[in-house]
Amino acid sequence: MAQKTAPDSNRRSERSRRAIYDAALALVGEIGYPKTTIEGIAARAGVGKQTIYRWWSSKAEVLMEAFIDLGVQAAEAAGAGDWAEADGIPDTGDIEADLKAVLRATVDELLDPRYDAPARALAAEGVANPAFGAEFVGRLLMPALELYVRRLRAAQDAGQIRADVDPYIARDLFSAPLAQRWLQGTGPLDHAYADALVEYALYGLSPR
Amino acid sequence: MAQKTAPDSNRRSERSRRAIYDAALALVGEIGYPKTTIEGIAARAGVGKQTIYRWWSSKAEVLMEAFIDLGVQAAEAAGAGDWAEADGIPDTGDIEADLKAVLRATVDELLDPRYDAPARALAAEGVANPAFGAEFVGRLLMPALELYVRRLRAAQDAGQIRADVDPYIARDLFSAPLAQRWLQGTGPLDHAYADALVEYALYGLSPR
Numbered sequence: 001m002a003q004k005t006a007p008d009s010n011r012r013s014e015r016s017r018r019a020i021y022d023a024a025l026a027l028v029g030e031i032g033y034p035k036t037t038i039e040g041i042a043a044r045a046g047v048g049k050q051t052i053y054r055w056w057s058s059k060a061e062v063l064m065e066a067f068i069d070l071g072v073q074a075a076e077a078a079g080a081g082d083w084a085e086a087d088g089i090p091d092t093g094d095i096e097a098d099l100k101a102v103l104r105a106t107v108d109e110l111l112d113p114r115y116d117a118p119a120r121a122l123a124a125e126g127v128a129n130p131a132f133g134a135e136f137v138g139r140l141l142m143p144a145l146e147l148y149v150r151r152l153r154a155a156q157d158a159g160q161i162r163a164d165v166d167p168y169i170a171r172d173l174f175s176a177p178l179a180q181r182w183l184q185g186t187g188p189l190d191h192a193y194a195d196a197l198v199e200y201a202l203y204g205l206s207p208r
Numbered sequence: 209m210a211q212k213t214a215p216d217s218n219r220r221s222e223r224s225r226r227a228i229y230d231a232a233l234a235l236v237g238e239i240g241y242p243k244t245t246i247e248g249i250a251a252r253a254g255v256g257k258q259t260i261y262r263w264w265s266s267k268a269e270v271l272m273e274a275f276i277d278l279g280v281q282a283a284e285a286a287g288a289g290d291w292a293e294a295d296g297i298p299d300t301g302d303i304e305a306d307l308k309a310v311l312r313a314t315v316d317e318l319l320d321p322r323y324d325a326p327a328r329a330l331a332a333e334g335v336a337n338p339a340f341g342a343e344f345v346g347r348l349l350m351p352a353l354e355l356y357v358r359r360l361r362a363a364q365d366a367g368q369i370r371a372d373v374d375p376y377i378a379r380d381l382f383s384a385p386l387a388q389r390w391l392q393g394t395g396p397l398d399h400a401y402a403d404a405l406v407e408y409a410l411y412g413l414s415p416r
Binding site: 023033034068095120121123124125126127128133134137141152159160161162164165166168169170172173175176177179180181183184185186187193196197200201202203204206207208 | 231241242276278303317328329331332333334335336341342345349350353360367368369370373374376377378380381383384385387388389393394401405408409410411412413414415416
């Protein structure tokens with residue numbers, strides 16, 4: 001959002017904002033989302049709760065911004081080539097290798113406690129609260145899914161995916177199974193699973 | 209649970225139980241899960257709330273039993289051949305046709321308002337509350353997924369699915385995309401989508 005304030009004030013705002021993000025993520029990891037409150041976040045961040053309400057309307061909104069920021073920080077730490085950045089999934093010319101790399105990285109992220117607690121809380125809030133769910137899906141999930149669509153289209157151009165495949169459907173064969181095992185615990189979530197998904201989807205379950 | 213009561217008492221219990229199920233499903237559909245309470249269910253069912261607490265410990269437990277009962281009622285109404293019953297997914301000898309029939313029926317069920325509101329509430333409660341989630345997944349989701357595993361194994365025996373495919377992974381290519389589109393609204397959920405999922409998974413995305 002555009003802020004018409006002096007540079008010093010902007011720096012202070014930025015420090016408060018980062019402290020609020022850190023406090024929200026820490027509390028959700030330590031005491032869980034249901035017990036996390038705006039008051040608790042404010043106390044831990046060392047700001048007044050009015051500072052939080054000036055920027056956000058609910059703890060779910062705070063946590064979503066904090067989670068998006070966590071992804072941006074991770075991408076910056078990993079360098080500009082990180083696939084989670086707007087650059088998209090890497091294109092080495094080998095769709096099988098590139099999809100396996102992305103799915104393995106996604107598995108690692110889903111199993112990382114720093115991501116797991118807030119991501120699960122946001123998913124739960126999104127399922128329970130349709131308005132927040134639409135915002136969560138639109139701001140976090142759809143952009144990630146769009147990266148698959150772009151990489152699949154490039155593979156179609158390279159003749160590695162059939163031209164008649166709808167990339168918006170094909171994309172779901174990779175993302176949805178990971179999400180289901182992570183959210184609902186329907187089976188092991190590891191690199192072997194990621195690899196098998198890619199092989200099954202690319203080459204099919206029926207004999208060639 | 210075994211009830212050591214006279215037949216007359218059993219019939220009254222059965223009537224109360226059915227009234228409680230109907231009340232729980234109706235309230236969740238009308239006012240939503242968050243506003244539905246044990247007190248509200250009891251009032252609508254015409255029973256004391258102690259009657260409910262004698263059998264269940266929370267509104268989530270009541271709703272899960274009611275939802276399981278709804279599935280049993282629907283299966284009985286549809287006759288013994290209904291795939292949702294323990295009989296499993298039909299085996300006509302054509303895995304593509306059988307999977308398409310099941311996925312289309314699942315799409316219809318997910319879009320049916322009688323199922324949508326309670327199923328969404330149970331999914332949300334399961335994501336937010338890990339202990340309930342494990343029970344929900346174990347009692348409702350895993351048995352449904354096991355039907356896919358059994359049908360895929362039969363297709364392996366018939367040579368329609370490769371022998372080296374793990375049916376517990378293959379199963380996820382069908383169930384998880386439907387669940388993601390339904391829960392998170394990431395794209396249209398219709399029969400054309402169901403058909404495409406089956407074709408992509410069976411024959412692969414890459415050129416044959």
